[in-house]
Amino acid sequence: MADGPIAKLLEELARLPGVGPKTAQRYAFYLLNRPKEQAQALAGAILQAREQVHRCSVCLNLTDADPCAVCRAPGRDHGLVCVVEEPKDVAAMDKTHEYRGVYHVLHGAINPLRGIGPDDLGVRALLARLNDPAHPVREVILATDPDVEGDATALYLAKLLKPLGLRVSRIARGVPEGGDLDYVDEATLARALAGRSEW
């Protein structure tokens, strides 16, 4: 058990986020008990993704092509840019099938406690993109997370972008679809009240 290759595998698996020794053990013995091809497929997928995936030069999303599939899509509205924190937010947004614009991925949010400022995020690339006369942008939707860091980032970007003469918007805050009102936390309910619309 404390043998070399198993210990090494346990160690590497335990580096994954949220994976402790028990989960690493579970994954390791699963990989050791499955057909060899499956373990090789996982290792190959990791290597290939790490080799081929990089940031899109336009929107900074992770992609294996450049520009990425979204930035290349002719059916997309390139005058509408949705700013998100992480690549997974692009996936979440696209799953709605409601949004037909393009994206810009910041790869994080402003977080003074962790020493993350605008220069550590994809802000400069966003400005360069908005200033490019070849691709005029009409509106920027700020879709950073609805938490302190996401709000700070949205506020910062709004101040920075409004002078450029663009429409700048923030996604709506309120009660989520479905579920019970009495399970919604007070902060969300207060936001939903403050942001009520006339019917």
Next chain:
Amino acid sequence: MADGPIAKLLEELARLPGVGPKTAQRYAFYLLNRPKEQAQALAGAILQAREQVHRCSVCLNLTDADPCAVCRAPGRDHGLVCVVEEPKDVAAMDKTHEYRGVYHVLHGAINPLRGIGPDDLGVRALLARLNDPAHPVREVILATDPDVEGDATALYLAKLLKPLGLRVSRIARGVPEGGDLDYVDEATLARALAGRSEW
């Protein structure tokens, strides 16, 4: 996001036990955001473990040497064999630092519902081992899991091994160390009562 290498990586990660699409995404973006060396180290550890790790010819535990480190250890009592279901049970048992005998790994338990019988487990190898006059075994400790399948397996092995003239024992059942008695389930408490020892 639906791009080739990322989708492939998500698919392979989601095959791990207990990993759904969200966790796969978390692992994937973690691996893509870390230094390339870390992703390569994980892929390498998977490949190396799958290449070098096999079953010990004596005890069937997973190892990269043959016989495994435990079966080779001169300080171990080779006349005492602890039968467990899985390699991870060997690790758990060895962590106690109380047990100085050797092991035998069945790689499962008898489970008629899943069609797993004694022939699918390491029972034949255990018998061959116990019948080997070069390595006399004094006692077999049945340490299969304390559940229905583990008990059935222990019962089956006890019936099989007792005629060989060995001492056959089963690990004790009762309340676990530490914690509150009122949090212990009824079945465990009933077992602890029935198995009480005079003081």
